[in-house]
Amino acid sequence: MLTIAMPKGRIFDEASELLRQAGYKLPPEFDDSRKLILDIEEENIRFILAKPMDVPTYVEHGVADVGIAGKDVMLEEERNVYEVLDLKISGCYLAVAGLSDGPIKGVAPKIATKYPNVASNYFREQGEQVEIIKLNGSIELAPLIGLADRIVDIVSTGRTLTENGLMETAFIEPITSRFIVNPVSYRTKDAIIDDMVERLSAVVEGGSGDENR
Amino acid sequence: MTRPFVFEKPLGMRDTLPLLYDLKTSIREKIQHVTETWGYRFMNTPTLEYYETVGEASAILDQQLFKLLDQRGNTLVLRPDMTAPIARVAASSLKKEPFPLRLAYDSNVYRAQEDEGGKPAEFEQIGVELIGDRTTSADAEVIALMAAVLKEAGLENFQIAIGHVGFIQELFLSIVGNEDRAAVLRRYLYEKNYVGYRQHVREMPLSSIDQKRLMDLLTLRGDGSKLSDAIELLPTEAGERVLDELRTLIQTLEAYGVADQVKFDFTLVSHMSYYTGVVFEGYANELGVPLSNGGRYDELLSRFDRPAQATGFGIRLDHLAEALGLTGDEKLPDAIIFSPERREEAIQQASERRAQGEKVVMQELSGITNLDEYSERFDDVVYMIGKNGKGTL
Numbered sequence: 001m002l003t004i005a006m007p008k009g010r011i012f013d014e015a016s017e018l019l020r021q022a023g024y025k026l027p028p029e030f031d032d033s034r035k036l037i038l039d040i041e042e043e044n045i046r047f048i049l050a051k052p053m054d055v056p057t058y059v060e061h062g063v064a065d066v067g068i069a070g071k072d073v074m075l076e077e078e079r080n081v082y083e084v085l086d087l088k089i090s091g092c093y094l095a096v097a098g099l100s101d102g103p104i105k106g107v108a109p110k111i112a113t114k115y116p117n118v119a120s121n122y123f124r125e126q127g128e129q130v131e132i133i134k135l136n137g138s139i140e141l142a143p144l145i146g147l148a149d150r151i152v153d154i155v156s157t158g159r160t161l162t163e164n165g166l167m168e169t170a171f172i173e174p175i176t177s178r179f180i181v182n183p184v185s186y187r188t189k190d191a192i193i194d195d196m197v198e199r200l201s202a203v204v205e206g207g208s209g210d211e212n213r
Numbered sequence: 214m215t216r217p218f219v220f221e222k223p224l225g226m227r228d229t230l231p232l233l234y235d236l237k238t239s240i241r242e243k244i245q246h247v248t249e250t251w252g253y254r255f256m257n258t259p260t261l262e263y264y265e266t267v268g269e270a271s272a273i274l275d276q277q278l279f280k281l282l283d284q285r286g287n288t289l290v291l292r293p294d295m296t297a298p299i300a301r302v303a304a305s306s307l308k309k310e311p312f313p314l315r316l317a318y319d320s321n322v323y324r325a326q327e328d329e330g331g332k333p334a335e336f337e338q339i340g341v342e343l344i345g346d347r348t349t350s351a352d353a354e355v356i357a358l359m360a361a362v363l364k365e366a367g368l369e370n371f372q373i374a375i376g377h378v379g380f381i382q383e384l385f386l387s388i389v390g391n392e393d394r395a396a397v398l399r400r401y402l403y404e405k406n407y408v409g410y411r412q413h414v415r416e417m418p419l420s421s422i423d424q425k426r427l428m429d430l431l432t433l434r435g436d437g438s439k440l441s442d443a444i445e446l447l448p449t450e451a452g453e454r455v456l457d458e459l460r461t462l463i464q465t466l467e468a469y470g471v472a473d474q475v476k477f478d479f480t481l482v483s484h485m486s487y488y489t490g491v492v493f494e495g496y497a498n499e500l501g502v503p504l505s506n507g508g509r510y511d512e513l514l515s516r517f518d519r520p521a522q523a524t525g526f527g528i529r530l531d532h533l534a535e536a537l538g539l540t541g542d543e544k545l546p547d548a549i550i551f552s553p554e555r556r557e558e559a560i561q562q563a564s565e566r567r568a569q570g571e572k573v574v575m576q577e578l579s580g581i582t583n584l585d586e587y588s589e590r591f592d593d594v595v596y597m598i599g600k601n602g603k604g605t606l
Binding site: 060061062063080081082083084085086178182183184185187188190194 | 331372374405406407408409412432434435476478494496498500501502503
């Protein structure tokens with residue numbers, strides 16, 4: 001049995017669509033089930049539905065053999081897992097944003113983010129000394145009410161930023177979802193995992209407009 | 214600073230309670246026995262070592278070391294592994310002993326504290342070092358011994374992945390030409406970032422044939438048949454040499470009867486620079502982290518001025534215990550519960566039975582607060598109560 005950790009929310013639909021295109025028979029109720037563990041017996045696969053930020057944790061500890069995780073989460077968590085395949089879904093990018101484009105004023109520049117590691121690595125590389133404030137959501141609020149001078153967050157269309165009067169001040173790096181594998185499973189379940197990687201990779205390389213299969 | 218609660222331990226530290234202690238002891242005894250029958254001699258080294266000698270020579274990254282200062286201001290480390298200390302001993306106290314040396318250890322080692330559970334900062338490692346032997350027979354011997362001890366410890370399902378960092382290095386050098394560029398590629402493999410590796414290869418100014426060779430490295434894993442695929446990637450003299458070595462290795466492992474547990478995986482890079490040839494890892498099914506690892510380290514001994522080629526393995530006892538699981542069927546001791554009048558009689562009976570190897574607890578009745586609860590913790594209870602010897606309660 002292969003256990004797959006799937007991220008709930010934004011990435012889930014695209015990820016399960018990708019698995020279907022790769023020929024995995026997922027039941028229709030899969031998409032709106034509230035169960036956290038789903039067994040697909042005919043495929044000998046178990047799905048666990050996790051919060052996106054937690055997917056690499058499950059995979060690193062080996063309770064899931066493989067998982068689908070955003071590169072943003074991989075950069076933030078730095079888990080000991082194999083990043084085997086770029087699934088090229090849920091594309092977006094990490095960026096810095098603020099109320100204006102100018103230099104950060106103030107005694108000690110503060111950055112609000114869901115990604116404290118990513119943010120501090122980025123500003124360290126830029127040679128800028130900043131202080132990080134970790135938030136769990138609605139990051140755009142921080143500069144508006146004076147909690148922080150800048151935010152670091154993922155941007156997909158940029159609409160949330162513009163609607164809140166924020167502008168992007170720097171691009172950090174592009175983000176897509178990755179297929180990740182536990183280091184032990186990668187060796188002990190190599191045949192089934194290699195097969196999955198091959199099938200997924202055929203879909204990914206074939207582009208999104210793959211013929212119905 | 215707030216005062217810790219009385220039951221708190223420093224981050225990453227674990228207690229070993231009696232049940233786990235017993236399990237570990239039984240595993241330890243089995244492994245030590247097998248290892249000794251292969252002619253390896255167990256030894257110990259100090260818990261504290263100089264940072265400049267053992268700390269820097271160790272395969273464990275600097276940020277993972279526990280460092281402290283001694284009274285004279287020297288930087289010390291809590292030993293992060295046993296290979297470097299044993300290399301130090303082989304090059305000093307055992308300097309006069311001829312190579313090859315077969316040494317073994319069973320010691321606690323220390324790594325950086327981590328916030329998350331399941332990653333202890335102190336754990337026991339059992340392993341061997343075969344120092345001063347460059348032959349493939351030596352590589353095969355340590356792998357076969359590792360398989361033998363895992364089997365003896367009671368582990369039924371395990372696998373060993375074997376890689377060769379020499380192969381990877383030769384392949385990279387033959388394509389990208391210099392060590393700096395090879396190191397970039399090696400780092401992607403070490404960090405397990407295949408997406409980054411492929412992207413980097415695509416962006417390099419290489420012929421499509423060379424790009425394909427680098428890409429195909431990622432698929433070089435499986436049984437012995439992969440060796441012929443490997444030679445296609447590296448059809449040079451150096452490549453042929455490595456593959457000859459691996460062919461001999463697998464034949465030798467067949468002779469040892471452990472070839473079924475073994476697979477090749479040329480993507481296995483356990484360390485950026487420490488290992489020089491064959492590397493391997495052991496895995497138990499249903500355990501998310503490697504159980505054991507090892508490989509050939511031909512550069513380490515020269516740091517201690519006694520250059521020698523060497524190989525060895527280390528098994529994490531905590532992971533092995535987890536893979537085997539606590540069975541919980543603890544053999545309870547017997548008890549003799551006595552009153553002071555019959556103390557001598559109780560001692561005599563206990564002594565006789567202990568001499569037979571039985572576990573016997575002696576407990577004076579007045580020391581027990583709840584007799585029912587207490588006596589449940591024993592297999593059998595003998596009462597020696599009252600003067601007349603009839604033992605009533």
